[in-house]
Amino acid sequence: xxTTDQSPxxxxxxGQPVVASTxxxxxxWHSLTLxxxxxxxxxxxxxxxxxxxxxxxxxxxxxxxxxSRPTAIVASIPELLASxxxxxxxxxxxxxxxxxxxxxxVIGIVLGYVMGFFAIIRAAFFGPALxxxxxxxxxxxxxxxxxxxxxxxxxxxxxxxxxxxxxxxxVVAGFDLIREQDLRIAKAFGAKIHHRILDIVFxxxxxxxxxxxxxGVKGGLxxxxxxxxxxxxGGLGALITQYSNELRTDRVFALTLGMAIFAIALGAIWTAIxxxxxxxxxxx
Amino acid sequence: MSLIAxxxxxxxxxxxxxxxxxxxDINFEIARGEFVTIIGPSGCGKSTLLHCLGxxxxxxxxxxxxxxxxxxxxxxxxxxxxxxxxxxxxxxQVLQNAVLGLRFDGVPKAKANAKGEEMLALVGLxxxxxxxxxxxxxxxxxxVAIARAMCMEPxxxxxxxxxxxxxxxxxxxxxxxxxxxxxxRDSTVVMVTHSLDEAIMWAxxxxxxSARPGRIAKEIRVTAPRPRxxxxxATEEFAALRSxxxxxxxxxxxxxxxxxxxx
Amino acid sequence: MSxxxxxxxxxxxxxxxxxxxxxxxxxxAVIALRVGACVLFFGGWLYLQGPGDMSPVILPxxxxxxxxxxxxxTTGQVYQAALVTLGEILGALAxxxxxxxxxxxxxxxxxxxxxxxxxxxxxxxxVPTILFYPLFLLWLGxxxxxxxxxxxxxxxxxIAYNCLRAYQRVEPRYIQVGRAFGASARQLDWxxxxxxxxxxxxxxxxxxxxxxxxxVIVAEMLASSQGLGFLIQLYxxxxxxxxxxxxxxxxxxxxxxLHVAVKLLLREDAPVEAR
Numbered sequence: 035x036x037t038t039d040q041s042p043x044x045x046x047x048x049g050q051p052v053v054a055s056t057x058x059x060x061x062x063w064h065s066l067t068l069x070x071x072x073x074x075x076x077x078x079x080x081x082x083x084x085x086x087x088x089x090x091x092x093x094x095x096x097x098x099x100x101x102s103r104p105t106a107i108v109a110s111i112p113e114l115l116a117s118x119x120x121x122x123x124x125x126x127x128x129x130x131x132x133x134x135x136x137x138x139x140v141i142g143i144v145l146g147y148v149m150g151f152f153a154i155i156r157a158a159f160f161g162p163a164l165x166x167x168x169x170x171x172x173x174x175x176x177x178x179x180x181x182x183x184x185x186x187x188x189x190x191x192x193x194x195x196x197x198x199x200x201x202x203x204x205v206v207a208g209f210d211l212i213r214e215q216d217l218r219i220a221k222a223f224g225a226k227i228h229h230r231i232l233d234i235v236f237x238x239x240x241x242x243x244x245x246x247x248x249x250g251v252k253g254g255l256x257x258x259x260x261x262x263x264x265x266x267x268g269g270l271g272a273l274i275t276q277y278s279n280e281l282r283t284d285r286v287f288a289l290t291l292g293m294a295i296f297a298i299a300l301g302a303i304w305t306a307i308x309x310x311x312x313x314x315x316x317x318x
Numbered sequence: 319m320s321l322i323a324x325x326x327x328x329x330x331x332x333x334x335x336x337x338x339x340x341x342x343d344i345n346f347e348i349a350r351g352e353f354v355t356i357i358g359p360s361g362c363g364k365s366t367l368l369h370c371l372g373x374x375x376x377x378x379x380x381x382x383x384x385x386x387x388x389x390x391x392x393x394x395x396x397x398x399x400x401x402x403x404x405x406x407x408x409x410x411q412v413l414q415n416a417v418l419g420l421r422f423d424g425v426p427k428a429k430a431n432a433k434g435e436e437m438l439a440l441v442g443l444x445x446x447x448x449x450x451x452x453x454x455x456x457x458x459x460x461x462v463a464i465a466r467a468m469c470m471e472p473x474x475x476x477x478x479x480x481x482x483x484x485x486x487x488x489x490x491x492x493x494x495x496x497x498x499x500x501x502x503r504d505s506t507v508v509m510v511t512h513s514l515d516e517a518i519m520w521a522x523x524x525x526x527x528s529a530r531p532g533r534i535a536k537e538i539r540v541t542a543p544r545p546r547x548x549x550x551x552a553t554e555e556f557a558a559l560r561s562x563x564x565x566x567x568x569x570x571x572x573x574x575x576x577x578x579x580x581x
Numbered sequence: 582m583s584x585x586x587x588x589x590x591x592x593x594x595x596x597x598x599x600x601x602x603x604x605x606x607x608x609x610a611v612i613a614l615r616v617g618a619c620v621l622f623f624g625g626w627l628y629l630q631g632p633g634d635m636s637p638v639i640l641p642x643x644x645x646x647x648x649x650x651x652x653x654x655t656t657g658q659v660y661q662a663a664l665v666t667l668g669e670i671l672g673a674l675a676x677x678x679x680x681x682x683x684x685x686x687x688x689x690x691x692x693x694x695x696x697x698x699x700x701x702x703x704x705x706x707x708v709p710t711i712l713f714y715p716l717f718l719l720w721l722g723x724x725x726x727x728x729x730x731x732x733x734x735x736x737x738x739x740i741a742y743n744c745l746r747a748y749q750r751v752e753p754r755y756i757q758v759g760r761a762f763g764a765s766a767r768q769l770d771w772x773x774x775x776x777x778x779x780x781x782x783x784x785x786x787x788x789x790x791x792x793x794x795x796x797v798i799v800a801e802m803l804a805s806s807q808g809l810g811f812l813i814q815l816y817x818x819x820x821x822x823x824x825x826x827x828x829x830x831x832x833x834x835x836x837x838x839l840h841v842a843v844k845l846l847l848r849e850d851a852p853v854e855a856r
Contacts, residue, residue, distance in 0.1 A: 068692055068693065068696055069696065071693055071696065072693060072696025072697050072699075072700075075693065075696075075697045076696075076697045076700060076701070079697060100719055100720055101720075153605060153606050154606035154610055154611060154614065155614070157605075157606045157611045158606075158611045158614035158615050158618075159614075159615075159618070165837065165840075168791055168794075168836065168840050169795075169832070169833055169836045169837075170794065170795040170798040170799055170832075170836070171795075172795075172798065172799045172802055172810075173798065173802070173810075173813055173829050173832050173833075174829070175802070175817075176813060176814075176816075176817035176825055176829075177825075177826075177829070179817065180638065180639045180822065180825075181639055213405075215401070215403055215405040216405060216407055218374075218401070218405070219401070219405050219407070219418070220422075221374065221392055222372065222374060222392050222394060222398075222399040222401075223392075223394045223398075223399075223418055223419035223422050223466070223470075224392060224393060224394055224395075224419065224422050224423060225422045226422070229421075229422050233407065233410075233418075233422075234407070237407070237409040238409075240409075252707070252709065255709050256709035256711055259709055259711050259712060260711050260799055260803070263711065263714070263715070263803050264802060264803060264814075274712075274715050275715060278715040278716070278718070278719055281719075283716075283719065286715060286716065286719075287716075290712045290713055290715075290716065293709075293712050294704075294708040294712060297707050297708045297709060298704050298707045298708060300707075301703075301707035312409075313450070314408050314409040314410075314450040314451075314452065315408065315409075315452070
């Protein structure tokens with residue numbers, strides 16, 4: 035239903051080609067699925083943006099010092115890769131994110147399950163947790179600093195903190211996915227408490243846990259970057275700030291885009307894993 | 319062997335201090351191998367009654383006994399349920415759903431699976447043992463739910479509008495198949511339904527309930543031998559029973575039209 | 582590819598069901614637990630500053646924090662800062678909402694458009710936007726415009742993505758009814774599609790508003806000379822610890838008020854499922 039509304043009838047439908055000069059391309063375009071068409075256009079759009087960017091920067095339409103240009107960004111990659119400082123900063127940040135994500139998700143999952151299992155704890159503290167979710171976690175950075183000092187461990191603690199609240203909320207949300215009828219079946223067929231937990235609660239809450247872990251990782255990444263921007267404890271944040279102060283815009287772009295791609299890839303991998311593990315779930 | 323309900327009553331306290339009598343002094347006896355259907359207007363407590371029989375709900379007073387042993391809680395070995403919404407666990411494959419009760423009961427995997435295979439064959443789903451519920455139609459899912467109950471080799475099978483969520487065609491076909499299978503295995507069955515045809519078609523006996531308070535208004539025996547074929551629908555006996563049931567239920571509905579609440 | 586389930590902001594607070602088959606908790610018990618937690622918190626604080634002998638550089642005197650709080654509330658400084666922050670939030674949200682709605686509604690009209698837009702918007706969701714804040718500083722300077730620009734971009738993605746989804750899948754039934762009763766293409770657009778997608782679009786706007794609030798305050802903390810975020814940074818830098826704690830409390834209150842306001846403004850008139 036999708037290809038026909040993009041352009042008029044196919045060439046052979048009415049005997050006369052719509053775009054006379056390129057019937058082959060038109061026909062090939064129509065033979066593609068919407069998915070491939072979208073991907074193709076997406077790539078074209080990205081290439082076009084890069085092209086306009088490059089031209090605008092070269093002709094002086096945009097100040098090259100501030101916006102750099104794609105070729106310069108690509109050219110800066112080898113020197114960045116070769117630099118010991120850059121490598122150390124990337125490793126420090128990525129490792130920090132991973133450790134923070136582990137802390138954040140473990141604490142968050144445990145607290146989330148406690149809240150899910152004990153209705154009274156949920157009733158008392160889920161509201162405050164939702165509120166904490168909505169406030170900018172960054173306002174607590176100074177408190178982390180006075181408690182734990184100006185060092186990378188503090189960045190990790192803060193990263194874990196900025197992720198764990200998302201984990202809790204998502205795990206608790208997972209409990210709302212438990213279906214009443216599944217519990218009834220468990221009761222009717224004599225499930226003991228451990229059956230109920232292992233066969234009903236865990237599988238049903240798994241999607242919530244999975245979403246929670248993702249948010250734990252993302253919160254950790256965001257938190258550690260903010261921390262590194264806020265105070266100088268090294269890492270990528272400090273490096274990006276430094277390059278930006280030196281007007282090395284090409285390097286700033288290379289690092290931020292690289293990190294962005296890393297985050298997107300992480301998200302895509304996570305979605306794929308989740309989909310594989312939850313193939314029992316109804317599509318959509 | 320028989321199931322006996324004696325002086326069964328269920329009352330719910332509503333928030334405002336009033337009491338809602340869902341079931342009032344229900345008495346009956348079901349013999350081994352008997353197929354009993356329960357029919358009644360919406361809100362008459364027929365599902366409540368079934369839940370009491372299976373120990374899912376504790377009656378306010380009275381007692382249910384199976385082979386002289388009172389039923390105190392759910393025990394699928396004694397009384398196994400088939401619910402209307404066929405509720406299979408979506409993360410378990412068909413066979414794993416069928417053996418659910420056995421596994422809960424601690425039956426070793428291999429033994430449980432063998433039993434599960436046997437019952438899946440009985441309901442005609444052997445080829446789907448590794449499918450997930452979402453891949454099955456409603457009718458097929460309900461077959462799995464029936465197999466799950468049959469795996470327990472229960473003393474009695476309790477079916478709560480088992481075909482209510484299915485379309486007419488599937489409902490009739492599945493109904494015939496399952497009724498035949500249960501008859502051939504000499505299973506004892508209590509089935510709640512709101513379909514007149516279903517109530518008559520497979521029953522040895524029909525319990526007609528009235529609403530508010532839920533009482534057994536009448537017992538009707540269906541004498542034609544089971545399992546019955548489609549031809550039975552065309553008989554005069556069927557027509558007479560159908561019109562009798564229709565009149566009974568109609569009266570009930572009229573007297574309770576004012577406050578018909580959900581079942 | 583799809584984004585991992587969006588964090589649920591609209592969760593019910595009620596523990597409606599629970600797998601252990603407990604009764605719904607009693608209100609008095611809930612209140613007791615909350616009071617207990619507060620007592621533990623403040624009691625712990627008082628213990629640490631007294632017998633626990635914790636340095637006031639880390640944990641300030643509780644009384645001093647309250648004094649600072651009182652001073653903040655009676656002088657103009659904080660109100661001025663809050664006004665600046667609020668202005669930036671509103672500016673960012675206005676830009677993000679306009680662009681987000683436009684992109685979402687435009688994109689949803691053709692399958693190819695949404696096929697191209699969807700991954701782009703999801704990428705925006707996946708990437709921690711803070712990465713790009715240094716660039717905004719570079720382009721828009723130290724003042725308010727970099728905050729507005731950065732927060733607008735952060736808020737744009739949830740709004741646009743949810744709008745796109747909202748208008749991609751307007752209940753076909755509604756459209757059928759519209760067609761059956763002779764709605765023109767324009768009427769179909771505005772009276773049926775636009776209206777039908779509104780609940781989900783509003784949910785997106787709510788997420789966007791939350792994002793704008795968070796982003797503006799972070800941006801102010803990182804580089805600025807005014808606003809609530811700036812005050813946090815200022816007191817942290819100058820080690821005025823009681824003031825720091827007091828201003829954090831104030832930011833919490835302000836954010837709480839903003840969220841209540843958003844909730845009231847975007848409450849759904851009809852109980853329509855948002856997802």
